[in-house]
Amino acid sequence: MSRFPLSFHLDPQRKVPLYRQIYQRVKQAIMEGQLKRGSRVPSVRALASELGVARATIENAYSLLTAEGFLQSRGQAGTVVSAPESLSAPVFAPVHETKTRRPVNPMLPAVSSLPFQLGLPALDAFPRAIWSRIVSRQTRHTDLNDLGHPPLTGVETLRHAIARYLQLSRGFTCRPEQIFICGGYVPVLDLIIGSLLTPGDGVWLEDPGYPVTQAFFRAAGAVPMAVNVDEEGMNIPQAVSQHPYARFAVVTPAHQSPTGVTMSLSRRMALLDWAEKQQAWIIEDDYDSEFRYHGQPLPSLKSLDTQDRVIYAGTFSKVMFPALRCGYVVVPESLVDKIEGDCSLRICSTPPLLQESIAEFIDQGHFYRHLKRMRQLYAERRGYLVQALTAVFPTEVLRVSHQVGGIQLCTKLNPSLDDALIAQLAREQGLAIQALSDWQVLRRERDDTLRPNGVLMGFPNIVSPQQAQHLCQRLGEILGGSRIVGSKP
Template sequence: MAATSLVLDSRAGRSLQAQLSEALRKAIEAGRLAPGTRLLSTRALAEQLDLSRNTVLNAYSRLLSEGYLVGRLGSGTYVASELPERPHATRRARAPHAGAASPPPDISRRGRAIAQLPDLRIAAPGIPASQMAFRMGTPAVDAFPSDLWGRLLHTRWRRSWGDLLGRSEPAGHPALRRAVADYLATSRGVRCVPEQVLIVNGAQQAMSLAAQVLLDPGESAWVEDPGYFAGRGALVAGGATLVPVPVDAEGLDVAEGARLAPDARLAIVTPAHQFPLGVAMGEPRRRALLDWAARANAWIVEDDYDSEFRYVGRPLQALQGFSPDARVIYIGTFSKVVSPALRVGYLVAPEPLVDAFTAARRFSDGYTPVAEQAVLADFITEGHFSRHVRRMRVLYGQRQEALLEAARRELGGRLELAPLHTGMHLVGWLPEGMDDRVAAERAIQAGVMVMPLSAFRVRSTGRGALLLGYAAVREERMADCVRLLARALR
């Protein structure tokens, strides 16, 4: 459908964004935009209609949230194959598309919103994703202390196999809760006792529990923009109204969040190492965030996903430890520190919320497998975990430097990389005007799994970039992997 068939009136009493949303919605319902139709890019439509790109972005975002549009990574925005129910709307037949997944027509609005979230799991044909370089969030599995872990498992099984075959408490294995509380107090400055620690199946489940316990459907929640996709997914699954808050050099812009939604009930943040941009939230901004939560009677979910890997100075203190009465739910995971196969994370809840979180865990999936918890408790209490973190900190620092050195030789003018003091990935900025989704798709076809920054944006715009996870790439492979990326970007 040509942009000229969309009639907007700047003198009307309604905003241009609302007019554009309605015009596109009517075109879809009338069949002028058929299911599966690829829409113009936001930039192209903005130019044709003489609108700001933000106006078009917000209109598309609204139709995405309503289920009229779907986004596909590296491909664009399309009319949904199955449209949401509306009074007097005509039902449409499904239009099959490669890779498209449409929800059935009889699920809830919340279920439809979950189903329409884009799937970022992509792999090149014939290449297992686990073998692709630069995969995000993957630690150095090649450096996992497998022999030690095997001995600990054997010893634990010999000593207490009967206990390992039984059920665990919903809040977790007591020995692991004590070990996590001690570790967080000494390494992250978290204020807690073991009774406040809940063991969960990874950070994703912790976020889902937080949304379930703290939010009623329709209530507003701040999310970083760009930000962690799984956090947004947990809130959508909980029925929350997302409020994308921009991120600057100091992390989440608290003043802008308070302007956009001062009465939000929750904020998910990554203050020690913002995902995906890598910036750290300074103390004034942290104080402002805590003050907002106290004034608004809101909660902060602190996702501390990889702060152990700080290469300059000591790790930053957790936001949760700034005040004894901080309204913070602290989340961490062992998946990125030990192994992605170890689906064990933890949640530190303020004492008044412990019973509610425990009950929510009981009625979700009950508990985390006992054997993994028991062995992990031994791994921590015997000092192996701290030594492993120290070794990985050195190794990841070396691998980051190897990536930067290879990039200086192979990627000049194509990708701008700068070192980061924390974490397991770098942000590579593309030349102005280059589409990062297209660049990521070509890189994946070449055999290296980079992610486009735009995949983690909601409303924010700006220069395209690629995210490169380097922790799992051996130094001797780094140069060859960077050459594959350089070839793809040509």
């Protein structure tokens, strides 16, 4: 036990089971840095003997910690801490309804990876060996020209590779010169807004919609115009009726973020018709259209654009991994010169070495094979979460919304539950769920029937039914334990 410097104060009189008390103490030690990554924890037999409890009690605690990624079993080599070294989060006391909630930016997680975190692809399934060989080869072939200032618009090989990919998979043709490489989605928005927006311009925003998009347009002096989202996507007739003279519309037509609905063809055509008449710009955020559970991905809105009013934004963060910090934007021919002229003010932060590596990853076919594998894997992992949610929560408490694709799950809560409070409590317990109401453009009161009330969960890194079950049981405890949520037999 000398290698496991933790003190345990187990109280059989507490309502919390002994295995949960052990689980909480070990988890706290890992999150506070007392137990380092790679350090070995005692065997089940040794710790049970030390604490004077049944072996099954330790097994249950270790199983829960393993399912959540804090521990890893290495067979005869024992069980070790597997959480990243950087994992560090304070342990909070329970928060009650009367406590004032702190403002929170749900887009900024405290650590690199938490259960249910949105926007995080299946990192365990990325072909790291292939990627490492490509990056190593690019490094070995670096010449003097590669050491100078990189192209402001992005390296040519990647722009050509993206153009070929878009023609094959997203249904539209563009010249490489129309493609600008940026350091992620936020720099894409910065480039578009900095080049085209005049303070005071109106912008249609999906409500609910991505908070980062809302924040960026507000900061630039735009006038946000909330447009409701229904089962057909952004309500274009409502937008035309209430805000006909907007200059921009930002949409996620493939899988609306966050509800997951697909914009209907009639709404797409109405949006394009409005943009042509008003000479407005449509920003198509195609953040995860590659992931569709049934059939092939739908064609992009850009593929229907005959008047060149759509600005198409894509990213490699969701389809490869976020650390790349690489996105791109495809602009209409009429904007190429203007956008190119503004690139000198907004230098691309993605290193040329990574841009060249992404291009090779695409051109060698690895990108397409990875996408095909992920479509199958995500359908499976989404099934794990849906099945666990259905087993733990009665439908009158939590109901999973129908979705045809995407890498996050949207649920609806009983009106008596407060999604913002639940999300706060969950974050304090290490679960990175988000409240649907935090994604509103037009803030509504708690008792407003139009206020969205649900929680959002990422599922790509849920690797087994057991892990999904453990996580959902933890969420069930947060929602009120046996008083509200009862596990189904």
